[in-house]
Amino acid sequence: MAGKGRHPAHRAIIYGGVLGGMSNDRINELLHEVKERALPKSSYDSIRKHYVPCFERDMLRLGTAIEKPPTWSALKNAGERAIPTHVAPDGDPTDDE
Incomplete structure (x- = not known):
């Protein structure tokens, strides 16, 4: 996964918004307010599916x-949902560009 x-x-x-049920558009509005780049829809979906x-x-x-x-890798090792095979093992979906 690319990006700083x-x-x-x-x-x-990002995590609080996704966990709280905010839409990707609303999270991006909040990120824009603090001058941060938007969260791609694919990353939003990935966070909902795997991180939430x-x-x-365990909060x-x-x-x-x-x-x-x-x-x-850590999510997979913790016995969480299966991780897609096309994802870098140490990637963070919040870093996607």
């Missing part, structure tokens, strides 16, 4: 992920 890393405050907007179940099982994971996002 996001600041923890931006990940908080992880956070729902402490959310705080940890804001500071340092879990890798696809």
